[in-house]
Amino acid sequence: MTRVFVSQEIVEDALEEFEGSGITVDLRRDHRPLPAEELRATAADYDGLICLLTDRIDAEFLAACPRLRVVANVAVGFDNIDVAAATRAGVAVTNTPRVLTDATADLAFTLLLATARRVPEGDAFLRAGKYTHWRVKQEQMGVDVFGATLGLFGLGQIGRAVARRARGFDMTVLYHDVHRLPAEDERELGVTYVEFEELLARSDFVSVHSPLTDTTRHRFDAAAFAAMKPTAMLINTARGPVVDEAALAAALRDGVIAGAGLDVFEREPEVDAQLVQLRERVVLLPHLGSATGTTRREMCRMAARNVRDALSGKRPESLVNPEVAPREGTG
Incomplete structure (x- = not known):
């Protein structure tokens, strides 16, 4: 079974992007970020992760999540992700440019x-x-x-x-x-x-x-x-x-x-x-740059599409590290 973890609450209709894909999605319905150790432990058995800027995805996290194949950041920036470490681990990293x-x-x-x-x-x-x-x-x-x-x-x-x-x-x-x-x-x-x-x-x-x-x-x-x-x-x-x-x-x-x-x-x-x-x-202001209903919804939907495509062997629409080629899941 191919599984995706969503680390914090997002616009839930974004999960419609996974319909018919055969991918199971677990959404954490909490707006507060998990402590780093708990995030590592929770995400360890997942193939994909949808995360926010408040989640630190570093080499230690990646080592603890050997099944992980894609990390989708719900943001245009990705300084919370060690892209070089992800690339070495063969993990695709995506963001949400243009829509915001x-x-x-x-x-x-x-x-x-x-x-x-x-x-x-x-x-x-x-x-x-x-x-x-x-x-x-x-x-x-x-x-x-x-x-x-x-x-x-x-x-x-x-x-x-x-x-x-x-x-x-x-x-x-x-x-x-x-x-x-x-x-x-x-x-x-x-x-x-x-x-x-x-x-x-x-x-x-x-x-x-x-x-x-x-x-x-x-x-x-x-x-x-x-x-x-x-x-x-x-x-x-x-x-x-x-x-x-x-x-x-x-x-x-x-x-x-x-x-x-x-x-x-x-x-x-x-x-x-x-x-x-x-x-x-x-x-x-409290980081309101992309804070319109339409924009945040499309950011979440883009992140979901990125994960769905990466886990289906397709190139995501906003791949940060193109060196990592998408690969088919084992189901």
Whole structure:
């Protein structure tokens, strides 16, 4: 019997993807991640795993699960998975790209606008009964977004979607990425490639859209913040560890930069206490980038399809490690 374990609750209609496949699926109906030791023990007798970013799939886990043939992450990122170790073990790794592009780009722009115009502060001010009359020198004075310069760190699918949204605000869009786009694509998107230092120096808003790698970890550190405009704001909907949170908190506290809008954190779900204490021009969200009903449903369905296909000897639609060829199950 071919068996699949789902480590945490997902949108249950995603399991319809397994109908008629002969694959047995065990869904754990709990939103809390299992401790690492318990996850290893539970998954040991399964052929496939659907997991979330909060599940650590490392060499120790893989060694404890010798039957495992595919791990499907319900996320576009996969820094919670040791892909090299999975490849050595012959385990296919999949993710859920594309389906969350627009939802995450929408949220990045939401954070940009909310931080620039101090929306959470205004909401709290009104709810506290402090709004008594309109005044020219409003307590929550913001900054203009229309016509500003937006710097994109990373220009994958989500970064490009944010660039397209910036057109409606007549923004000058700069970008820095390890791979420069062809000139024709740059013209179509209306973006200009610059080196990292120029991106920092020129941007009114810097939005992070890079994966987490050894080279991007803490790319935004004290030196990076010092290179930004004192009026600049940082937006991060990518991966928390790309930003040194302690350095960011210090930069915000000392006025090195003006604001930040964050949806992801360095030690998620823990958030640096200094950041939490900052109330002005700092917007913090609990990883809502892909959090629309339609998007999360399709992410779960894609993960299910990836596992079904891999266990049926077909190439999954979003295979992270193509070196691992799908192989037929023994039933």
